Amino acid sequence: xxxxxxxxxxxxxxxxxxxxxxxxxxxxxxxxxxxxxxxxxxxxxxxxxxxxxxxxxxxxxxxxxxxxxxxxxxxxxxxxxxxxxxxxxxxxxxxxxxxxxxxxxxxxxxxxxxxxxxxxxxxxxxxxxxxxxxxxxxxxxxxxxxxxxxxxxxxxxxxxxxxxxxxxxxxxxxxxxxxxxxxxxxxxxxxxxxxxxxxxxxxxxxxxxxxxxxxxxxxxxxxxxxxxxxxxxxxxxxxxxxxxxxxxxxxxxxxxxxxxxxxxxxxxxxxxxxxxxxxxxxxxxxxxxxxxxxxxxxxxxxxxxxxxxxxxxxxxxxxxxxxxxxxxxxxxxxxxxxxxxxxxxxxxxxxxxxxxxxxxxxxxxxxxxxxxxxxxxxxxxxxxxxxxxxxxxxxxxxxxxxxxxxxxxxxxxxxxxxxxxxxxxxxxxxxxxxxxxxxxxxxxxxxxxxxxxxxxxxxxxxxxxxxxxxxxxxxxxxxxxxxxxxxxxxxxxxxxxxxxxxxxxxxxxxxxxxxxxxxxxxxxxxxxxxxxxxxxxxxxxxxxxxxxxxxxxxxxxxxxxxxxxxxxxxxxxxxxxxxxxxxxxxxxxxxxxxxxxxxxxxxxxxxxxxxxxxxxxxxxxxxxxxxxxxxxxxxxxxxxxxxxxxxxxxxxxxxxxxxxxxxxxxxxxxxxxxxxxxxxxxxxxxxxxxxxxxxxxxxxxxxxxxxxxxxxxxxxxxxxxxxxxxxxxxxxxxxxxxxxxxxxxxxxxxxxxxxxxxxxxxxxxxxxxxxxxxxx
Numbered sequence: 001x002x003x004x005x006x007x008x009x010x011x012x013x014x015x016x017x018x019x020x021x022x023x024x025x026x027x028x029x030x031x032x033x034x035x036x037x038x039x040x041x042x043x044x045x046x047x048x049x050x051x052x053x054x055x056x057x058x059x060x061x062x063x064x065x066x067x068x069x070x071x072x073x074x075x076x077x078x079x080x081x082x083x084x085x086x087x088x089x090x091x092x093x094x095x096x097x098x099x100x101x102x103x104x105x106x107x108x109x110x111x112x113x114x115x116x117x118x119x120x121x122x123x124x125x126x127x128x129x130x131x132x133x134x135x136x137x138x139x140x141x142x143x144x145x146x147x148x149x150x151x152x153x154x155x156x157x158x159x160x161x162x163x164x165x166x167x168x169x170x171x172x173x174x175x176x177x178x179x180x181x182x183x184x185x186x187x188x189x190x191x192x193x194x195x196x197x198x199x200x201x202x203x204x205x206x207x208x209x210x211x212x213x214x215x216x217x218x219x220x221x222x223x224x225x226x227x228x229x230x231x232x233x234x235x236x237x238x239x240x241x242x243x244x245x246x247x248x249x250x251x252x253x254x255x256x257x258x259x260x261x262x263x264x265x266x267x268x269x270x271x272x273x274x275x276x277x278x279x280x281x282x283x284x285x286x287x288x289x290x291x292x293x294x295x296x297x298x299x300x301x302x303x304x305x306x307x308x309x310x311x312x313x314x315x316x317x318x319x320x321x322x323x324x325x326x327x328x329x330x331x332x333x334x335x336x337x338x339x340x341x342x343x344x345x346x347x348x349x350x351x352x353x354x355x356x357x358x359x360x361x362x363x364x365x366x367x368x369x370x371x372x373x374x375x376x377x378x379x380x381x382x383x384x385x386x387x388x389x390x391x392x393x394x395x396x397x398x399x400x401x402x403x404x405x406x407x408x409x410x411x412x413x414x415x416x417x418x419x420x421x422x423x424x425x426x427x428x429x430x431x432x433x434x435x436x437x438x439x440x441x442x443x444x445x446x447x448x449x450x451x452x453x454x455x456x457x458x459x460x461x462x463x464x465x466x467x468x469x470x471x472x473x474x475x476x477x478x479x480x481x482x483x484x485x486x487x488x489x490x491x492x493x494x495x496x497x498x499x500x501x502x503x504x505x506x507x508x509x510x511x512x513x514x515x516x517x518x519x520x521x522x523x524x525x526x527x528x529x530x531x532x533x534x535x536x537x538x539x540x541x542x543x544x545x546x547x548x549x550x551x552x553x554x555x556x557x558x559x560x561x562x563x564x565x566x567x568x569x570x571x572x573x574x575x576x577x578x579x580x581x582x583x584x585x586x587x588x589x590x591x592x593x594x595x596x597x598x599x600x601x602x603x604x605x606x607x608x609x610x611x612x613x614x615x616x617x618x619x620x621x622x623x624x625x626x627x628x629x630x631x632x633x634x635x636x637x638x639x640x641x642x643x644x645x646x647x648x649x650x651x652x653x654x655x656x657x658x659x660x661x662x663x664x665x666x667x668x669x670x671x672x673x674x675x676x677x678x679x680x681x682x683x684x685x686x687x688x689x690x691x692x693x694x695x696x697x698x699x700x701x702x703x704x705x706x707x708x709x710x711x712x713x714x715x716x717x718x719x720x721x722x723x724x725x726x727x728x729x730x731x732x733x734x735x736x737x738x739x740x741x742x743x744x745x746x747x748x749x750x751x752x753x754x755x756x757x758x759x760x761x762x763x764x765x766x767x768x769x770x771x772x773x774x775x776x
Contacts, residue, residue, distance in 0.1 A: 055114025211756020254322025284326030305364030340394035354393025412459030484578030575603025583696025654690020675710030708735025733766025
């Protein structure tokens with residue numbers, strides 16, 4: 001009975017591999033699956049006939065598969081296992097007495113030759129598997145220089161023990177000058193305190209409900225916000241709550257995102273210390289308000305705006321309810337609070353303006369507005385007029401240099417992201433760019449575009465980091481700008497001119513009728529862009545889902561980076577998840593190096609003619625996955641990650657790394673897999689595959705970098721010099737945020753991260769703020 005069932009199983013496998021293999025070969029893919037199907041078929045026939053030669057045929061399949069797998073993937077266990085795992089398991093089954101023994105008794109002929117051949121091939125395959133587990137051909141080992149390039153770095157004027165802005169200072173370096181925690185003692189870190197906000201995910205929340213906040217620390221107090229815009233002050237030593245403010249933001253399922261990345265802090269030197277609102281915390285809300293609070297007690301500061309609130313819907317061309325809001329902390333610089341905003345991607349062509357507005361920090365009066373649809377006129381919009389609809393917006397975090405008088409804004413693109421016909425000259429100029437604006441007037445000083453005629457949602461997602469870099473021509477005030485496509489732009493922040501060269505390279509053409517593509521696209525000399533995908537890069541847990549991914553790969557249009565969206569469906573790699581996203585990178589201004597978390601996930605993008613778009617329904621308003629309706633446009637778009645029938649990425653891991661680079665030379669020094677499948681597999685397996693992440697890193701002067709972000713629930717510490725992981729702390733929920741570090745008056749250093757999860761990547765939800773420190 002066992003041998004008959006085995007023969008039947010082999011026959012089914014032969015049929016599956018044969019049908020899929022013929023399909024794949026017809027699409028121009030590998031012929032291996034046809035050959036494997038024939039081997040399974042012949043083995044099945046011989047098993048039905050109880051012929052020991054079945055073992056010889058299967059031994060040939062094992063050794064042939066091993067050779068093919070090594071030829072395609074080298075000695076990378078994560079690529080070899082899907083190709084050979086099922087085949088080896090079946091070989092072991094064939095060697096059991098229930099099968100091999102039956103073959104011996106069936107016809108009198110000996111099975112010694114077949115048994116020996118199959119056993120040897122299995123042992124060779126297992127030996128290769130064991131060897132490949134000790135190898136990582138995709139790892140880049142190396143070291144960054146430990147030497148300080150400068151001993152007097154510009155840290156933005158923030159006291160060493162504090163963290164006053166989202167990126168610690170207006171420079172957005174995510175660098176702490178604290179040195180108590182080092183590579184030698186970081187493994188001793190322990191939890192100092194844990195606080196829970198009570199703001200947990202609700203059944204009425206939109207899917208993109210996330211907890212991304214980086215706390216601020218001023219003297220003895222931490223300031224945080226929550227996904228539903230509560231503002232909370234905590235004691236920095238104990239984590240005990242001092243006060244909280246609830247802005248009463250109502251649920252709105254028209255809202256695409258429900259998150260808060262941080263609040264903004266300001267000390268008014270014109271008000272005596274201890275007086276009401278001498279120090280303030282500003283909160284941007286999900287219902288388009290900007291609220292000023294007394295940092296001492298959380299009470300509203302009535303002198304700001306309309307009884308403490310500036311209403312951000314003013315001047316917008318459409319009703320903003322649910323369609324315009326701010327998810328990122330405003331910039332406070334030069335006596336102004338400067339606000340961008342998020343719009344709902346791909347809902348409709350009737351979107352709010354992407355205007356950047358500067359308000360007087362004390363009164364809330366509008367000082368200037370820069371609208372990329374009307375970039376030359378920055379004087380406050382007259383009463384009754386409207387900003388330009390659907391102009392490129394800035395949903396992420398800006399940086400500023402008060403000495404140069406410049407604001408640095410990462411810009412997105414016009415909705416629909418995948419359709420470029422009819423865009424204005426201003427949209428073409430400013431989409432997916434970094435712009436420098438005059439802090440006092442809002443006038444444009446320079447623009448550096450990172451994608452021309454963006455059809456891929458490659459908006460600039462990251463806060464630029466400002467750091468002075470030593471060059472052959474002297475010290476240059478620089479800007480480090482990470483992008484979704486993997487390029488790191490290192491620019492002279494005075495002019496926007498490259499310090500590390502940027503070149504234009506040919507890009508694929510062939511947009512849909514009525515649209516066009518740019519013949520070239522810029523590429524920075526410091527880039528983490530991935531190699532183009534090939535059929536052999538398709539992945540699966542088994543050779544069956546790998547085959548499915550190979551078929552899908554060959555069905556899609558793909559000509560490398562910047563393949564335009566199409567009616568047949570295009571593969572977009574990197575996808576709009578981004579190699580880098582809002583977490584940005586961390587830079588060390590002394591060593592002039594960076595630490596980042598490049599992520600690699602392919603997406604698909606298929607245009608749907610308006611006549612074929614189904615009637616509106618639940619879940620079809622637009623997001624980063626599924627049907628994006630693009631109401632008013634000639635096409636909707638179906639987009640999402642390129643995944644197998646099992647829901648796993650179709651391209652081979654690693655999908656996430658940590659990496660270090662020298663900002664003076666543009667050289668990537670090291671790059672290592674980051675994160676495990678512990679929280680995303682059916683069994684809690686600690687396999688270091690290299691997983692995606694959302695969040696950002698920090699660097700400390702002690703030579704340690706900290707990063708949560710990955711889809712397993714850990715905060716990790718790394719040696720900045722080598723990238724070696726030094727420590728990890730288990731989190732009670734997803735750590736999709738950026739940590740920070742501070743010290744108390746006595747010098748005790750803390751590292752704090754918020755663990756609340758991320759709705760769109762399905763990490764565990766929570767409401768935790770966790771502080772770590774060394775034992776006393």
